[in-house]
Amino acid sequence: MTKKIVVVYSGGMDSYTVLHKAIATGAEVYAISFNYGQKHSKELLVAAKVCQQLGLVHKVVDIRMINELMVGSSLLAGGSEIPEGHYEGDNMKSTVVPNRNMILLSMAIAYAVSLEASQVFYGAHSGDHHIYPDCRPEFVQAMNAVSMIANYQSVEIIAPFLNDSKNDILAAGLAMGLDYKNTWTCYNGRDKACGKCGACNERLEAFAENDTVDPLEYEG
Numbered sequence: 378m379t380k381k382i383v384v385v386y387s388g389g390m391d392s393y394t395v396l397h398k399a400i401a402t403g404a405e406v407y408a409i410s411f412n413y414g415q416k417h418s419k420e421l422l423v424a425a426k427v428c429q430q431l432g433l434v435h436k437v438v439d440i441r442m443i444n445e446l447m448v449g450s451s452l453l454a455g456g457s458e459i460p461e462g463h464y465e466g467d468n469m470k471s472t473v474v475p476n477r478n479m480i481l482l483s484m485a486i487a488y489a490v491s492l493e494a495s496q497v498f499y500g501a502h503s504g505d506h507h508i509y510p511d512c513r514p515e516f517v518q519a520m521n522a523v524s525m526i527a528n529y530q531s532v533e534i535i536a537p538f539l540n541d542s543k544n545d546i547l548a549a550g551l552a553m554g555l556d557y558k559n560t561w562t563c564y565n566g567r568d569k570a571c572g573k574c575g576a577c578n579e580r581l582e583a584f585a586e587n588d589t590v591d592p593l594e595y596e597g
């Protein structure tokens with residue numbers, strides 16, 4: 378039987394790279410995205426297009442009902458304004474969706490069990506460690522321990538870039554020949570990326586760090 382992998386795929390550049398990492402293993406890949414009430418659906422549309430082009434099964438799970446538990450995150454419709462600047466700033470903590478990765482991974486694991494997939498891939502990386510507790514190695518390790526025993530079938534959680542920076546991920550993707558035009562990072566869902574929000578700043582820095590130009594179009 379061909380090995381199956383479920384990939385938590387948002388449409389952003391990290392998970393886009395992870396998706397291709399999973400495909401490169403030769404496994405049958407199943408992508409899962411979540412609509413948790415993001416202020417815009419641009420990332421999800423980009424994800425759907427990529428999966429269609431790759432001929433992958435793509436599930437988009439609507440989990441908007443959990444928003445009732447998640448007041449205040451600026452990434453959610455009805456939340457506060459999206460802060461500009463860098464992730465280092467304390468204001469970026471408002472972009473944290475409570476318990477996000479545990480919720481998403483739980484669902485991805487459920488999907489993996491139903492498919493008899495042995496692994497779930499997701500795109501945690503070192504750049505998020507200081508601000509997002511659920512991207513840290515100890516979280517991944519603990520979550521993995523749980524997912525190995527939570528069902529009759531064990532599912533392994535793999536975060537291939539756990540100890541890598543955003544720059545490293547981009548470097549790995551560029552080495553794989555990936556076209557990052559097929560990704561969306563900006564927290565704003567307009568026609569072109571804003572170039573000002575924390576996500577855009579981080580993305581642009583990663584491209585600069587890799588001595589290459591972001592193929593995405595930016596405002597202004």
Ligand SMILES: [Zn+2]
Pocket residue numbers: 562563564565570571572573574575576577578
């Ligand atoms: Zn932006």
